[in-house]
Amino acid sequence: MTKLVIVESPSKAKKIQGYLGTGWKVLASMGHVRDLPPKALGVDVSAAFEPTYEVSRGKGKVIAQIRAAAKEAEALYLATDPDREGEAIAWHVLESIKGAVRGKQVFRVTFHEITKKAIQTAFAQPRQLDMDLVNSQQARRVLDRLVGWKVSPVLRHAFGTSLSAGRVQSVAVRLVAEREQEIENFKTEQYWTLEALFARLTHAREQFKAQLAALLNPADKKLDPKRLPTERVHAIAAELGQPEMRWKVLEVETKERRRSPPPPFITSTLQQKASSTLKLSPKRAMQVAQGLYEKGLITYMRTDSPAVSGEAQQEAREAIADVFGAEALPAKAPFYRAKGNAQEAHECVRPTSAKLLPKNSKLTGEEAALYRLIWMRFLASQMKPALYDVTIASIEPSLQGRVLLYLFHARGSVLREAGWLAVYGVQPGAGDEEDDGDEPSQLLPPLGPNEPVELRELRPEEHWTQPPPRYTEPSLIKALEKEGVGRPSTYASIMDTIQQRGYVEKQSKSLVPTEAGRVVTSFLTQQFPDLVELGFTRQMEDDLDRVAAGQIPWTRLLDDFYQPLEQRIAAARGVSTEQSLADPCPQCGSKMEEKYSRFGKYQQCTNAECGYKPGGPQPTGKECPQCGKELMQRRSKHGPFLGCSGYPECSYIENVVVPGKDNARAKPLDAESTAMLEQPCPTCGKALAQRSGRYGPFVACSGYPECKFIFKSSAKGAAPAKEGPKKQRRKKTVAAVDGEAPGPSAALPGTGEPCPKCGKVMIVKEGRYGPFVACPGYPGCKYIHKAG
Known part of the structure; x- marks a missing residue:
């Protein structure tokens, strides 16, 4: 007789069947097999909240197959996922086939990765169902x-x-x-900072920036040098901009800054990083991770613990030594503590083998991209901290031998030891994009105390406070x-x-x-x-x-x-948000009331036979160019539009320009396109019509989809610039893409970031608006995103 194993998915079943071999039969439950009824409460509140379960739609055949196999098996092993949902699925399967396993041994088996060693270890140490976990679910x-x-x-x-x-x-x-x-x-508020551009007298080309950091005059003690009012910043700039002003470096202080590696991924941080770096939604990220888990390439992806097993840490250290050298290893492997509410004894999300480099994984597309992300993060988490030398040069002005009561700071940060940043291709000598000092970081020239410097420019910089x-x-x-x-x-x-x-x-x-x-x-x-x-x-x-x-x-x-x-x-229960309105219905004279729908507020006549709604279809007197019937003005969540009264037989629509609204979809056609509307379609002879697309209006044949003619205007225009305060952003170097810098040129060429479409390593290009990151597979693959 065989031993029966139940898992959730066919791919997981196939993988585990291969590891267990003969004498075992592995079947898939295809997820949950029972649930509360979809059209009833299914909970008896008066009987200690007793739930009533029924077989989920389409799962009758699955249960029948499992029941038939269980009758022939000598023992049942429930090997669903190692969390509450997995425990509950196992219990529901068992409850559904109780009669078939009466008198037989039933075991619960859990594992956090689908590798031969993990599977064999798990099946050698089975346990009983954990009803506390089941009851929690x-x-x-x-x-x-x-x-x-x-x-x-x-x-x-x-x-x-x-x-x-x-x-x-x-x-x-x-x-x-x-x-x-x-x-x-x-409420946005204006404020100012004062930046100075200096040059060394001995090396005029060595320029650097400094920011006003301290106001030493007692009269300015209530002012923040980083948030100056308009009048004061311009007064200071005028005072310090006098030709006779002299500047010198007062002191130079250098300190070490340690940038610790990030912890390995847990579910939430994996979803966040996959979204920001790979543009995957949380749902899609989990679907791709599920595929990697079932292929045996990563550990279980639903976890809130960053813990790492000793065996996995040792393998990671060996992989780090092979790829980045032994000098990248800390003396002792890092320890990451789980939060107090972390569930069960899970590990972090990591590769099942740190020695499987992304380039050797034989994965493509989103799976390759997500595996690379997980692999890089896990190795980085086991490496040394990055070490920076942070230098702050204090610069003071003087006029005719009198020191003025202002102090400027020039801050420079340079990477001395890459540590974990080597995974992302950052090399010693680079600046620090994550420097959290008060002044922006830069690569400073070698400055010394009492060194005179030359002021090249004073720049009062306007800022506006930003909402969250x-x-x-x-x-x-x-x-x-x-x-x-x-x-x-x-x-x-x-x-x-x-x-x-x-x-x-x-x-x-x-x-x-x-x-x-x-x-x-x-x-x-x-x-x-x-x-x-x-x-x-x-x-x-x-x-x-x-x-x-x-x-x-x-x-x-x-x-x-x-x-x-x-x-x-x-x-x-008695609360209602519907409100009667003072004005009667203009069509029948009945009362009007304000109601809500999922799209927001609306008004409607209380007379069911009338049913008048302001904003409903209104006649326009205009003829539909497609079928000749009258066009009606309607409203959608995007605003008003004209639609044919013959809908759905005729689906012609036009956008309506709303005065005072910046509506890109409703902006008028250019003159050339407007003139073209008077002509018949050059392909089929039908009338041409105005359409709307993501880039605004255009002219196309009214016979679509049978005729796909589109008129392309030679006119070019630019969208009007938006007014108002600009959002302040820190500049990033091309090397830092979405928070992850490029990988090492030998092991991880290009940016180190895989294309989420085809898996190739992305490269940095220059465009008319600056650098951007693009797939090298162009034109076959056209995926791009902004750099920084």
């Missing part, structure tokens, strides 16, 4: 179901439309909404992790859910709350403050960890949560 699932099914109807009643609440998603939306409110309330930046997916994950909200298995799904449900939308890389996200957050904050309170949600996550550790019963956690929730629900 059950508690999380029931909590989320109670919130979704009990609070969402209150939202639907209050707003008169289909809206939903979620235990963790609502907290994430609140963070995004509150950040947007901060930005809107922010909008969240991006990486920064929101970081904020949630910092607050103790969510766990490694949930970050990606949180990002996905808040966007899919229309509460947050992505503009470029930024997360922006929709009108629905704002009003729902406001409502929940007033009616269900605990649900969107960070401290409460953090405590709930900690309590789930305590359930997993066997410290509290899972039903007690649910009871403590549900009783106050039920009271809040009862109080909020």
